[in-house]
Amino acid sequence: MKIFLVGGAVRNKLLNLPIQDKDWVVVGATPEIMIKKGYQQVGNNFPVFINPNNGEEYSLARTESKAGKGYNGFITWSTPDITLEQDLKRRDLTINAIACDEKGNLFDPYNGQYDIVHRKLRHVSSAFNEDPLRVLRVARFAASFAHLNFRIANETKKLMYQMAKNGELSDLTVERVWQETSKALMSNNPQIYFYVLRECGALNILIPEINNLFGIPSPAKWHPEIDTGIHTLMSLTMSAALSNSIDVRFATLLHDVGKSLTPPNKWPSHHNHGKLGVSLVKSLCNRWRISNSITNLAIIVTEFHDMIHNIEHQPIESLVDLFNRIDAWRKPYRVEQIAIISEADARGRTGLENIYYKQSRYLLFTFKLALKVSTKKLIQQGLKGIQISQELNKRRIQAIKKGLIKNMK
Incomplete structure (x- = not known):
């Protein structure tokens, strides 16, 4: 029986990044041996055990084969003769398929260290295309490691495109899609996640509300970047620099979805797109079963974000009415959230990234007076x-x- 540290912990150690969780693989053992040694079994589909001394997960080495659709359509085998190399082969990326024994020796049968040095996100084997969730995971890793100059290998991009084209992503559960998306939103460069999904054809399948914004023009006077989809992701980039709140980042992502409902003969004007977008926000949040706090802020921002841009010219009566409608007296943090999102929206435009956005200061100042x-x-x-x-x-x-x-x- 041999125990190896695997996955993200090994990868992060090699990248000099913080280690969040430790996952272990046990080779040459059976459930009976693990239980006899005091480990507590928690897995049913495949044997996973908790070490009572540190609370960490220890999985028996296993192999998998595709037997059905979606993330759960796998049959797993776990026997004492399964090797470490076989276990690592079922993993998604080479940088996540490195193991380390108790003496610090690395086992890297799929050249993950090479890809770490050369900053590549590369799939381990052709088995990658058996799990549609891996398309989202690669997009998330691309967002998480973009600041380290990681890029997706061309052969992996092609495989992701083929998986999206074949319709595999339609089998993903909404819970898994939101789980990966929410993690990506909290990464250093969340916009990369959505760019990657769009490039491989997955964004149109999973988040058409965002995909439909690309190619829709806005007035060049206000939007030098023109394209609404590009503006949306530029705003998301800015929101990530201004806030580490998932509520803020998600609301920023959706603030302009109503522009997809503007008839083409009205372009580049988008009259009333805020109110029009509310139905799309509600639909997406219901589909993904997103929490009320995140949903409610996204709805508020979608409906009122344009008002904030000319707030200094609004009647004070309208300003107090806004505070009433967003329930600011009971939830004062919403005013600061809206101020941040509006600034991200204003600065998420080509050439305007460094402007001083006085409207957010005005909003916060007047709310402080009203309080x-x-x-x-x-x-x-x-x-x-x-x-x-x-x-x-x-x-x-x-x-x-x-x-x-x-x-x-």
């Missing part, structure tokens, strides 16, 4: 029900106006 109005005082004065909300609106409007005048002096 000074005390609800408690109104209740103490005997106001009730709708009287409270009406008086609150009135006083908040007054507070903002007074604060702005004072700030101008």
